[in-house]
Amino acid sequence: MLSVRGEDRIVQILEWQWGLMQRMLKRSVSVLASLGVMLGGVIAMAPTASAATQYGCPGKKIASYSVTERNEGFNLSNVYLYYDGATGKNCVVNRRTGLGEFGTRARLEVHLWAVGGQSASDVGNFAEQAGPISISAPGRCIRVKAVVHTVSGYYGDLEFGGFCG
Structure with a gap:
């Protein structure tokens, strides 16, 4: 059986892991958004089928x-x-x-x-x-x-x- 101190430590670890996952997710979203903006620019600059x-x-x-x-x-x-x-x-x-x-x-x-x-x-x-x-x-x-x-x-x-x- 875990003591209160042991349970507190587990909660701290889980909170730390949850915070880490949130930070990683925010970075991933930021990177994907930047990539989307860059790709959008490339697609917007690509010649169209009706080009001369x-x-x-x-x-x-x-x-x-x-x-x-x-x-x-x-x-x-x-x-x-x-x-x-x-x-x-x-x-x-x-x-x-x-x-x-x-x-x-x-x-x-x-x-x-x-x-x-x-x-x-x-x-x-x-x-x-x-x-x-x-x-x-x-x-x-x-x-x-x-x-x-x-x-x-x-x-x-x-x-x-x-x-x-």
């Missing part, structure tokens, strides 16, 4: 697709298609993701063509993106093909269309 030029393509983004690895299904790159109403041109880029080994040079392709009209391609060993490439395709449907290879041996490709003007 993104990844080298002027105009408005009209589509984006993921190129997935053919066996594993993870995202190797993103393909962004833009239309510039001022010039009447379509523009496309194929941009690596982290899993697509962004920053590492390996074969990357992007092709853009108007059915029965102009075409353009950018093919090479690129670390970040293939493109931008642009064509003018008034009154025609356009198609896009993107191919990704990584130095680790992963591969993905994608073809899409249906954008007619």
Whole structure:
């Protein structure tokens, strides 16, 4: 059985621990609040999808697709298609993701063509993106093909269309 003195000591220890936890919680909240303010500033400064030029393509983004690895299904790159109403041109880029080994040079392709009209391609060993490439395709449907290879041996490709003007 504990004496009154022993019980008082236990109460003191518990009060001290409770105070310590409260101080730690206040510091954590303060740090998280500061981090939130900093991240909010970064997010507020990030370019929006309606930016005049993104990844080298002027105009408005009209589509984006993921190129997935053919066996594993993870995202190797993103393909962004833009239309510039001022010039009447379509523009496309194929941009690596982290899993697509962004920053590492390996074969990357992007092709853009108007059915029965102009075409353009950018093919090479690129670390970040293939493109931008642009064509003018008034009154025609356009198609896009993107191919990704990584130095680790992963591969993905994608073809899409249906954008007619």
